[in-house]
Amino acid sequence: MVERDIKKVFLNDLARLQFDVFLIDLIDExxxxYLEPEGKICTLSSELLSVGFPKDSNRGSKICSGSEEFWHLWEAGWSTLLSQLRHFGVLDRLRVNQVFWSSRTENGGNFEPDYSDRQVDLANQSLERMYRHISADIPSRQFLRFNYGLMTGSITHKWGISPFHYIDAYYHAAIQQLCGWPLLRNRTAISEKAMTSRTNYPVDRVILRHEGDQLVATAVFEASQIGQISFYVFRNGKQIHTQGYSQGSIVRVGIKPEPGVYRALVFFLTQDGRRVTVYSNPVFLYPVISTLAG
Structure with a gap:
């Protein structure tokens, strides 16, 4: 990755690449x-710094993310990429992953001391500016957009706690959106048909029911299974509860009397590393009833 960034060979490769989706994620912006005196530029990525790159060298200068100088360079880069995608007739295959930094983790904590609330706000302002710029060239249907509740920092992410390392439900939603694109939907259907012919999914269904002031979600298995289960509960698409991986197949969630459609999402992690996701039935609670005076 570092070598490709320094050599700037991607645009040359684009002419011979074959792909169904060209997915852009701006989180790494x-x-x-780093700007060398000769005018060459590279990204001061974690990978580059990990190999001993002298980021504080007096020989070159640093261009800070979020600065106007950075913006003008980004704008020029986007224009170049846009032109190339149009030239090769693949602009319609572009997808933009419209995500933002989270301000809180799934247990309500912040990201200090690594990231302050001010840093999160500034990063999101820069991202919003980029998305607005791209939207002038790309139709809305080519953006992946998410409920803000899904963009919550995970406390168990394999790469650590960070404003852009989200809970599992976000990644599931992203895959759903990508697979919903017509070209991928057809290919996925063929793949799933082949897979289900030789694989029985361990989770038969997830049952969600209302008991007093609680919601009870139960994962029902076709047979005895060994693995780890995590639960996510949503109201009107917004996450209201998370239970991390455990061996328990039932979760009880205390809820307030708020009207909405409630649903549970289960992730089952098998012994061989497969992750199965299953949604529960929807439950509609506390409807608002209006009456007209006679």
């Missing part, structure tokens, strides 16, 4: 740039 958080990194500063």
């Amino acid at each position: 958080r990194f500063n740039l």
